[in-house]
Amino acid sequence: MVIREKSNGDLRICLDPEQLKKAIVRKRYVIPTSDELACKVKDQAIFTVLDLKWGKHMHIADLLSRNCLDDPVQDDPEMVEVVHEVTKYIPLNHNLRLALIRETENDAGLSAVMQYYQNGWPNFKKQVVAEAQQYWQVRNDLFVEDNFVILNDRIVVPPLLRNLLLTKLHSAHLGIEKTKARARQSVYWPGMSKDITILTKKCRTCERHSAVSSTVARLQPHLNQSIKIKHTNRDIS
Numbered sequence: 129m130v131i132r133e134k135s136n137g138d139l140r141i142c143l144d145p146e147q148l149k150k151a152i153v154r155k156r157y158v159i160p161t162s163d164e165l166a167c168k169v170k171d172q173a174i175f176t177v178l179d180l181k182w183g184k185h186m187h188i189a190d191l192l193s194r195n196c197l198d199d200p201v202q203d204d205p206e207m208v209e210v211v212h213e214v215t216k217y218i219p220l221n222h223n224l225r226l227a228l229i230r231e232t233e234n235d236a237g238l239s240a241v242m243q244y245y246q247n248g249w250p251n252f253k254k255q256v257v258a259e260a261q262q263y264w265q266v267r268n269d270l271f272v273e274d275n276f277v278i279l280n281d282r283i284v285v286p287p288l289l290r291n292l293l294l295t296k297l298h299s300a301h302l303g304i305e306k307t308k309a310r311a312r313q314s315v316y317w318p319g320m321s322k323d324i325t326i327l328t329k330k331c332r333t334c335e336r337h338s339a340v341s342s343t344v345a346r347l348q349p350h351l352n353q354s355i356k357i358k359h360t361n362r363d364i365s
C-alpha cells in the first residue's frame with residue numbers, strides 16, 4: 129500500500145487489490161438440471177437426503193441427545209415410552225411392563241434369582257431351588273433393576289409371558305434367524321432360540337415369505353418419481 133499526496137494537498141491511498149479480490153470472490157456451483165440428476169441416479173438403489181429441521185420437530189433425536197441441565201426437567205412420559213420402545217426393539221407398553229414385573233415376582237425361579245442377587249448365590253448348583261437352576265450358567269451376568277431381572281441389557285422373561293413375547297417378536301414374520309436376532313437385542317429366557325425355531329417353522333406366513341424371497345430378484349433402478357427415502361434424524365446442536 130502506498131500513500132501519495134495529491135496536488136491539492138489531499139492524500140491518495142494506492143493499493144494492489146489482487147489478494148483482496150482472491151479472498152472475496154465466491155465459489156460458484158451450478159445447480160444441476162433435473163435431467164442431469166436423473167441421469168446420475170438412474171442406476172442407484174440407495175439415496176440420501178440431508179435436510180435441516182428444528183430439534184423440536186425431531187422428538188426422539190432431541191430427547192436422546194438432551195444435555196444434562198442444572199434444573200431437572202421432567203421428561204414427557206409418552207416420549208420416554210417411545211424412546212424405550214425404540215431402544216429395546218419390542219413394544220414394551222405400560223401394561224406389558226407391569227405384567228413382566230408382576231410375573232417376575234410371582235415366578236418361583238425368578239423370585240429366587242432376585243433373592244440370590246441380593247444375598248449371593250449358593251456355592252453349588254444343587255443348593256439352588258429347582259426352578260432357578262436353569263439360570264445357574266448365567267448367574268454371574270444377572271442383575272436386578274427396576275424389579276426386572278436383566279441379563280446383559282436383556283429382560284429375563286418369566287415363563288407365563290414367554291408365548292406372548294414370542295408372538296410380539298414374531299409379528300413381523302422375519303424368519304428364524306432375524307427373529308432370533310431381534311429377540312437377542314431385548315429379551316432372554318433359557319431355551320428361547322429353540323422356542324423361536326419351533327414357532328417359526330410352524331408359521332405359514334414365514335413359509336410363504338421364505339419361498340418368495342428365495343427367488344433371486346434383480347435390482348431395479350428407482351424411477352425418479354418413485355424414489356423411496358427412509359428418514360433418519362440426527363441432532364447436531
Ligand SMILES: [Zn+2]
Nearest residue numbers: 301331333334
Ligand atoms: Zn411367521
